[in-house]
Amino acid sequence: MLIGKPPDIPSSAITSKHKYLNRRRFLRGALSTAVVAGASGAAIERAAEVLSPRTAVHADTKLDTIKSPLSTTGEQLTSLEDITHYNNFYEFGVDKGDPAQNAGVLPTRPWTVKVDGLVKQPKTFDIEALLKLRPLEERIYRHRCVEAWSMVVPWVGYSLSEFIKACDPLSKAKYVQFLSYYNHKVEKWASESTIYWPYSEGLRMDEAMNPLALLTFGLYGEVLPNQDGAPIRIVLPWKYGFKSAKSIVEVRFLDKQPPTTWNDMAANEYGFYSNVNPNVDHPRWSQKTERRIGLPFYAQRRQTLMFNGYGEQVASLYTGMDLKRNY
């Protein structure tokens, strides 16, 4: 006798997330070949959206979010597939696809963030407490990599300034440093490069207090996939992507500029500020344009905007500074 009714749809018939996303890409491709010339990439995207809407991608790791006025509008979101399979996270390998394959071993629970340096009282925050510190907002940001590619990502988090207030830094604190998780037994791929681990990034205090700086816990309404910096990272949409430290375990408040990983590796290529700036080239390539991820090769190229288009909110942080010298 059967106890309980079998589900109407056998689980074998449910399209996997992966297949579903692949189908979207195939559809996009089929459409783009069908129209051949004339149609813009955006129109193809819209047509694909109508035929195969982006709905059922949310799993059981959903985060409740509220809307934010700081969210960017008028941009086509990069697909979850691309955001989670095109990553620079060198602790898990240097190829773009490596983190998606390898980051599963990152132990994201239990997780704490140690706060020390120039603070009233050093303390340790548990990730669950940080998730509840402020309401989580959805913030769509353009994401511009120093390698001249870009995405549009719907992040989930709240302003870093809220967290910094909870840290009680002393007024002497002029800089804040972020250290990423590192364990050479877990991140075996870290030796693929000669980088000195753990990954370190830093900001001037006023930059960190800018409301655009986001303490980030999720994307696409779900908790961060490991390869995108789970369980907690920062996102600084007006700076090149490498400034946005992932999988943060320690935050230090300092009176001096902290050493930062890529700046240490090659100071002439990666400045401490690293604000997105189309007028200052990387020594090895131009930063005037960028390739938008997820579009066909003939539609990828677009102009790079000063401060990645966030000048209205952040330009005042740098008044009087020579941005060519302080790249």
Add this chain to the structure above:
Amino acid sequence: MNRSTIILLKSLTWAACLWPLALLVYGAVTNTLGADPTAKITFTTGYTTLLLLILSLGVTPVRSLSPRLSWLVRFRRLLGLFAFFYGTLHLLTYVALYAGFDIHAMLADIEKRRFITMGVIAWLLLVPLAATSTNWSIRKLGGKRWNRLHKLVYLAAICGVIHYWWQVKPGVLSPLRLTIVLAVLLFARPVLAYIQRRKNPVTA
């Protein structure tokens, strides 16, 4: 090695050499080149160029291991020409998808960016080799001169590998494998020549 086996092997070599391009064309048509198609096309064409150059450089050392491998030399030209073909595709990818056919941008890049300068030098070194790849050219130039000219392929491969190192971020070791293979092939020549001389000191 009889004629029909050579024809079969040549056809297989053609198919293998065209395979990376076929994958790119299929990917472009179905839009399955991954998240960053431009980067994928650039990397595939560049990497295939270096791989084929190194394979063509491997022919002579491998052949000298045994007289029974002498037929391998009949594949060297094919590999070399395909290397030039992919190198040209790689260059065109840069011209179209990076520089947007803007001649001023290209000249500025060549002047300012040493990895681009080095890549262009590597390609320019391959041009006279591709141009003199016919039997007619060999006859016209004479074996000795032709051989001397085609030694440039070593320089082209070295420039190509330097181009690769200068393109990746400092500290990233991805070009290491190809570099080691090229280094082994470069050292193999004098070592094999030395062994040959010890074996029959009368000749040469």
